[in-house]
Amino acid sequence: MRSKLVIANWKMNADKAGVANLLAGYVESINSAAQVAVCPPAPYLQQVQEQLAGTDIVSGAQDVSQFESGAYTGEVSLSMLAEFDCRYVLLGHSERRSLFGEQDKDVAEKFVATLKAGLTPVLCIGETREQRLANETESVVSRQLDAVIDAAGIAAFADAVIAYEPVWAIGTGDTATPEQAQQVHKLVRDKLAAIDADIAQRVPVLYGGSVNAGNAKELFAMSDIDGGLVGGASLDSVAFAAICAAAG
């Protein structure tokens, strides 16, 4: 049985005082059997590390460089993340793909580098509204998965997480129905199973896209949905705690 995982993606939000408040709220309110992780903006990783020490909540990063070190202005390396005890790294988030031109090839390189560094990649995949309307969901998600399978091999998914995040549902309040999400999660798992049935059963597949306290339970009840990647609602500790509770 796969265990549940809920990841908070704070994106480029909060300040030092806000981070302290939010984390205090998390520690006070979260009571869940699920693994809970928080991905703050990189400058706050040390603050998160210090404030979450001794709790069950772990941290992650919103992105990382595929390069080890050197002349890459503005980038953050995996060894830097490891120094702050980051467990997870979000890769290929749709905002990175659409706003910063990240390509499948970059995402695949980051995935390989993340595993090599001993951190857990969270591979974000998903279609835009136009692609869904054009019946391209399966081909888009397959292409995004194939880029990583080709670069890393199927066995790499034994230590990875996938997050299905329909772009049209991210930050829009327009959530996929549990049935719509389950359909794509199953498609993802079937695709992996065609190569390696054991890996397909083991890999956690999270849903992301306007998850909130009101819809989380129904989404997480679906057989192929193993938790959530939560943006907006993770900036409210009470709402986020309710989402974590809905995961188990």
Ligand code: PEP
């Ligand atoms: C996200 O940022 O990954 C996300 C799913 O955001 P939201 O929950 O706000 O839609």
